Amino acid sequence: MLSSERITALIRAYADGPRLLESAVTGLSAEELSFSPGTGHWSIHENVVHVADCDLVAAVRIRFVLTEPGATLVGFDQERWARVLEYPSLSFALALAVFRTARESTVEVLRRAPVDAWSRTGANTESGPQTLEWIVEHFADHVPYHLRTIAKRRGQYAAARR
Numbered sequence: 001m002l003s004s005e006r007i008t009a010l011i012r013a014y015a016d017g018p019r020l021l022e023s024a025v026t027g028l029s030a031e032e033l034s035f036s037p038g039t040g041h042w043s044i045h046e047n048v049v050h051v052a053d054c055d056l057v058a059a060v061r062i063r064f065v066l067t068e069p070g071a072t073l074v075g076f077d078q079e080r081w082a083r084v085l086e087y088p089s090l091s092f093a094l095a096l097a098v099f100r101t102a103r104e105s106t107v108e109v110l111r112r113a114p115v116d117a118w119s120r121t122g123a124n125t126e127s128g129p130q131t132l133e134w135i136v137e138h139f140a141d142h143v144p145y146h147l148r149t150i151a152k153r154r155g156q157y158a159a160a161r162r
Contacts, residue, residue, distance in 0.1 A: 045092050055102045110136065
């Protein structure tokens with residue numbers, strides 16, 4: 001069973017995602033947001049839309065694991081989502097708002113979850129069993145991963161403008 005300190009740390013890291021992402025993109029021009037160094041590389045805009053979409057999936061997975069342990073957690077093809085949903089054409093501001101709202105709503109749910117819920121599992125169609133602890137940690141870590149991509153894209157944009 002997880003300690004209350006571990007649960008608090010997981011929730012804190014998960015809750016901090018919107019602040020971190022918003023800080024990384026505040027003040028960027030439309031040109032910088034849409035810059036891509038080439039085919040197969042997402043722009044900052046596309047990264048943000050992807051993070052928002054993933055968080056919608058995560059919010060649902062978390063709720064399934066809490067309410068229906070053993071539920072099937074459907075995987076998805078992120079490249080297909082980006083292409084079919086036309087990430088470059090979707091609202092950047094709305095993606096940030098969706099991300100913030102999904103996180104805030106899910107944090108409220110997580111704070112109410114009993115300690116034993118953190119070991120409940122769902123069955124991911126791509127990777128097998130996932131506990132609530134694993135899901136929250138994975139998606140808390142998802143934002144820092146994309147912050148590194150955003151920082152890299154900003155450097156590439158700066159270099160391309162020289």
